[in-house]
Amino acid sequence: MTSNKIQFTGAKKIGLSLLLLLSVPTFLNAQERLRVDYEIMEYMQLKSNDDTASAAIGTVGNGTLKHAKLMPYKGKNFIYFDRDSYLAGRGFLHGSVRNSVLTTYDSLSRALPHRYFNIMECSNEHGGEMFPHKTHQNGMSIDFMMPLIKNNKPYYALDTIGATHYALNFDDDGKYTRDPSVSIDFNLVARKILLLDYFARQNGLNIFKVIIKIELKDELFATEYGKLLKASDIYVVQGLSPLINALHDDHFHIDFGHTYSKTPQAESTEPFDRVPVE
Ligand SMILES: [Zn+2]
Numbered sequence: 001m002t003s004n005k006i007q008f009t010g011a012k013k014i015g016l017s018l019l020l021l022l023s024v025p026t027f028l029n030a031q032e033r034l035r036v037d038y039e040i041m042e043y044m045q046l047k048s049n050d051d052t053a054s055a056a057i058g059t060v061g062n063g064t065l066k067h068a069k070l071m072p073y074k075g076k077n078f079i080y081f082d083r084d085s086y087l088a089g090r091g092f093l094h095g096s097v098r099n100s101v102l103t104t105y106d107s108l109s110r111a112l113p114h115r116y117f118n119i120m121e122c123s124n125e126h127g128g129e130m131f132p133h134k135t136h137q138n139g140m141s142i143d144f145m146m147p148l149i150k151n152n153k154p155y156y157a158l159d160t161i162g163a164t165h166y167a168l169n170f171d172d173d174g175k176y177t178r179d180p181s182v183s184i185d186f187n188l189v190a191r192k193i194l195l196l197d198y199f200a201r202q203n204g205l206n207i208f209k210v211i212i213k214i215e216l217k218d219e220l221f222a223t224e225y226g227k228l229l230k231a232s233d234i235y236v237v238q239g240l241s242p243l244i245n246a247l248h249d250d251h252f253h254i255d256f257g258h259t260y261s262k263t264p265q266a267e268s269t270e271p272f273d274r275v276p277v278e
Pocket of ligand 1: 133136141142143253254
């Protein structure tokens with residue numbers, strides 16, 4: 001099988017998984033996913049990053065990406081959530097976004113050495129449409145899995161289900177509908193968002209927009225770090241279409257922007273659109 005065929009098959013599979021929004025998670029391959037096997041290593045080597053600065057062209061909803069950088073499949077305290085998605089080439093980012101995210105995880109690993117995180121879908125290597133997402137087109141968007149807790153302890157049993165994670169449902173208080181003893185760790189979500197913005201600014205970026213289910217914002221802002229987030233100038237969406245709203249409960253989405261850069265990249269001067277993206 002050629003690598004093109006693998007990529008095509010993988011992309012199709014992921015797209016279908018997301019589209020169907022399977023409600024029954026499968027726990028097959030849960031442990032398998034944690035292994036960085038030969039195929040993953042070979043892929044990372046094949047796509048190893050060049051030294052040319054990335055260029056985000058256009059907008060998150062209508063754009064492309066040049067000189068993309070691949071997220072590592074796994075780091076000390078994070079892992080990419082779905083092997084097929086990764087091998088289908090959906091884990092690419094603008095280099096400055098990638099650097100901001102990696103520095104954030106480094107910071108989190110020092111502050112919370114036993115807390116682990118999952119990165120969900122990013123962008124294609126050359127950007128452009130990435131079915132079924134409407135955005136994620138220019139390497140400036142990234143989905144982060146919600147960190148969960150159960151009995152005040154980190155809970156990871158839902159982290160290993162791959163693309164079907166997008167279909168998990170949480171109620172308006174952030175409790176997992178199939179097991180309300182499992183809930184979103186909102187304080188950690190807010191803390192991570194603040195760190196991402198802090199390190200993004202060191203890379204000439206900032207968080208342009210956070211997308212999270214509207215009904216969860218109260219819970220998010222009620223936490224210790226959530227209060228800081230609310231007081232910050234980080235924009236958390238105020239309205240979403242019902243479908244997009246319903247999807248952003250198991251993960252939150254961040255669009256990075258160059259808003260605060262003193263020397264915005266020529267390729268990124270097109271203003272981002274703050275209208276809720278569908
Ligand atoms: Zn997203």
